[in-house]
Amino acid sequence: MSNLWLVVRREYITRVRRRSFILATLLTPIGLALFVVIANAVFTYSNDDVQRIAVIDDADLFRGTIPDENGLYFKFVNEPLENLREDTGEDRGYAGILVIPEIVNPRSRNFRVQLLSDETLSIDAQARIRGRVEDALREYKIKALDIDQATLASLDTDVTVTVRSLTTTEDGESDDRSMASAIGAGIGSVMGFLMYISVFVYGMMVMRSVMEEKTNRIVEVVISSVRPFTLLLGKIIGVGAVGLTQVLAWMVMIPGMLFLVGLFFGLDADPGQMPNSPDMDPEEMQSMVEKLTAGLGDLNWWIILPCFILYFLGGYFMYAALFAAVGSAMGDDMGESQSLTIPITIPVILAFYIMMAAIQNPNSSLAVWSSIFPLFAPIVMPARLAFDPPLWQVLSSLLAVFLFAAAMVWMASRIYRIGILNYGKKSSLKDMGRWITAKY
Amino acid sequence: MTLSASPTSTAAPSAPVIEVRNVSKSYGEKVAVDDVSFAMPPDAILGLLGPNGAGKTSLIRMITTITAPDGGQILFRGAPLNGYHPTQIGYLPEERGLYKQMYVGEQLIYLAQLKGLTAAEAERRAREWLATFELEGQWKKKIDELSKGMQQQVQFIATVIHDPKLLILDEPFSGLDPVNANRMRAEILRLHASGTAVIFSTHRMEQVEELCEYIVLINHGRNILQGKVSDIRRQFVENRYRLTYHGESLPDALGQRYELLNPTVSTVDIQLQAGEEGNDLLRTLLDLGIQIQGFQELLPSLNEIFIKRVSVVG
Incomplete structure (x- = not known):
């Protein structure tokens, strides 16, 4: 068995069997279901006092x-x-x-x-x-x-702004763009948010894994058998697989739990339909649902889903590598990590805010350029995907993300190979910069 | 039909397990290893000595392929180090540890697999070794649940489980109680007797004198002394003898003839000048009618040599 695979397997198995992982994976959907039940109960609470x-x-x-x-x-x-x-x-x-x-x-x-x-x-x-x-x-x-x-009824007019892209022909299917953009915004923000969360959660997990090996002093034993680059890559892949497992488990369990909750409590668990909209007239409701399904069907899922996975991978690798580099430069005191992680968390948070702006204006130049800028792209571009961005933007953004992710993994491995053997004190950003080019 | 070369023909079997040739290594401005050369003697445990920060660990990291030399060459059985050699080396670093959350058995199997063993073979040997150290019962325990001494033993097993040709031990006894240290020493000697080359790095001289027949002394990155321990000690003799005698006091004539040091009730150290022989001294003592109980040449301890050399060069 190759060493990379051994490292990946160890990272995966030792994490997945941990009690904290199992609890987090199981309790999150249960907690969410509980939240829905309670929220519903609160919203629909009626005064039983006659x-x-x-x-x-x-x-x-x-x-x-x-x-x-x-x-x-x-x-x-x-x-x-x-x-x-x-x-x-x-x-x-x-x-x-x-x-x-x-x-x-x-x-x-x-x-x-x-x-x-x-x-x-x-x-x-x-x-x-x-x-x-x-x-x-x-x-x-x-x-x-x-x-x-x-006469009175005719005073109330329902105005709909129909947005049509200039490039589509006039006699094209009468796609309801306003609905599409609402759906796009919804899906976009969900995707962007997912990216944001997973970059943080699993990137941090990689960082902790690196720090753990360094402070435990096992790392020197391991790298006398495995090249540091293999160890780093194995860690990133292994933790990524852990993240994927957790996300997949939630994707199955959360809808399942909500369904069960709906079954037992007779609630409408669809979060899109908050209990405070009971005045919506059923006909309007019906047409909304139709528009929604039509809109969802109109989206280029065969582009959005693969792209989302690609951005997920690219973004995860990019940030996990950066977190790993920082983890390797850390001293024995885990509490000192703050000053080194800030340079990584700032672009992630910035990207998150840009993503929110991009959902409002998916074709603004801010949205376009930051969805090509590799540090922001993994969070901003998935949010724009539902708005049908031009193909060249998607392709150049993907290219930028993957080249940059590869560069980050390379750079991180340069820092890592020196950092993990530098026991004791926390290293500075300047040291880390020097290590990138240093021979070792 | 042509004869294909057998694998042994490329690597000379008689070549030393490790040969370090003019190896240098710097970290930025700091020169860690400066033109060091030595070869593993065929049948001796090699002691790699030096004060803290002398460059021992830097040198070892190059031998274990963790880092690469800036200049010079390291040969493993006559062949330059390559990606295969780590599986032939067992390394117990000074800074060592284990995965605290892994089970003993699983951890040993993992580390052995990284050294190229199959899972089945790794498990077989792990069980064997644990039995040697009477740790069979710990297979399903987490490292965290073991005592410090047990952890050290598991660590040692992880170092030797793949049956390395070369074993590098950096301060292996630090933190061990005497019983466990003895057991580990016995295992090291057993492995050495069965043909494993051993490099033993330390700054504890009494351990070197117990284990090593050959030493390399490093200071400030330079190799300042190397050779067989007995030769080195001979090289550092100061032509001084210790006389143990019986009787009231020594005749004044002796004191006038030789320089006497460290006198006690029944012993005195006698310093000879260059060119003077111990036999002549003994003859003089007999002529003076001294009741001799013991007479021996004083050999310097490695510790004295170490301190002397390090402070001279430093």
């Missing part, structure tokens, strides 16, 4: 009925207010009295109703009562001012 509201409707706005909802019950009364006053409060009939005065001028834009209550009604209840009155008032005004319903 409150009865007496209504004195002098304007006859509601003509005798307000449908009950969510613990609010309305009761129309004809008694004078004085009689009712004694009847409110705890243990008595009503939580509050809603007094709707007569309407003097239907054209007035202000209308004042009174809600008399000793208890503090929830903001939600107040808002609902206000909404009821507003709706009823609107109906009333339409009648009173003799406005045609249809």
Whole structure:
């Protein structure tokens, strides 16, 4: 068996069987599911406290009925207010009295109703009562001012901005670009975020692995059998495989958990559909879903997915190599790592912010150039992929990423081979620069 | 039909296991090894000596192919070092350690596989060696759970498990209790007797005198002394003899004739001048009627030679 494979296997096996890895892999989806359950419960929490509201409707706005909802019950009364006053409060009939005065001028834009209550009604209840009155008032005004319903409805116009790329022919399929760009933004930000997280998490893992061997002093034993370059490469590949395992496990487990959660709790676990959008009318919903599926189908998945994997690999190798170089220059004190990791974390964080900007303006020159600049490209370009960037940009960006990643691995191996044998004190960036060209 | 050359014909069997030829190495401005040459003697454990920072580790790292010399050449059985040779070398560095989270057995198999053994062979030998050190029961233990002494023994097994032709031990006994140190010394001697060449690097002279018949002394990157231990000691004799005698006191005549040093109740060291012989001294002592109990030439200890040479050159 080749030494590279032995190193990769060791890195992989010793990590994957660790309790911390197994726990993180299993608990993350469970934690997420738990979060969804709790979040859903909080959002859909309804006041189980039943409150009865007496209504004195002098304007006859509601003509005798307000449908009950969510613990609010309305009761129309004809008694004078004085009689009712004694009847409110705890243990008595009503939580509050809603007094709707007569309407003097239907054209007035202000209308004042009174809600008399000793208890503090929830903001939600107040808002609902206000909404009821507003709706009823609107109906009333339409009648009173003799406005045609249809005319009124035509005032509300649904404006859609259709964006078409100049290069596509006019008679091309009527692709809904606005939807496509929304989908692109969604997918782009997910991909960019995934890249950002994995570069950090697994890059750091490589760094810790290097530091562990150095502080344990096993490294000299190992490199008397294995070339430092092989050891470094094996480490990066092995930890990368660990990361891939974890991500794949999550990709299977997270949807599975959410499905189970949906099954048991009867929740709609789709995060795109937050519980605060219940007013969406079902027809509109239907067309949204259709547009969404159409939009998703329109994307060039056969470009996006392979590209994403390529960027993932390129970005991971690039940053893992840098983290490894830094790890090798570290002293015995793990806490000192900060000053050396900052030069690596800055471009990652910058790339993340550029990515967010690029989603807003995927063809701005900032987006274009930073998706070719190799340190940013692995995070920025995946976010742009769904916006169908020109092929030359994708190709030159990929080329730049891979050349740069190879250069980084080479450079890291130069630093690494010296750094790992430099026991004791932390080395400076200047030292590391010298090691790149130093003979050894 | 042509005869193909047998593998042994390229590497001369009689060539020394390791020959270092005019090897130099610098790190930036600092010269770590400066034109060092020596060859492994055929049947001796070679002691590589020198104070801290003399260049021992730099030299060893070049022999183990961890680094490459700037100048000069290192030959393994007559052939320049190449990528195959690390599998023939077992190296116990001064700065050593093990993977704390790995199991003993699995770790030994991994390190042996890196040296080119198959998994099955590695496992067989690992079990054998653990039995030698009475550590069979530790196979499924993590390194972290072992005592320091046990860890050192596992480390030693990892160094020799692939049956190296050359064994390089850098301060192998540091941190070992006397019992374990003795056991390891016995194993080193056994391996040496069975034909393994051993380089033993240390600055502990008493260990050198116990194990090595041949030494190379390095200071400031330079090879300042080398040869058989007995020859070197002879080379450094100061023509001084120790007399152990019986009786009240020594006659004044002796003191007038020779320089006397370190007198005690029954011994005195006698310093001879250049050209004077021990036999003549003995004759004089007899003539003076001194009751001789013992008479021996004083050989300098390696420690004295070491300190002397290092301070002279330094």
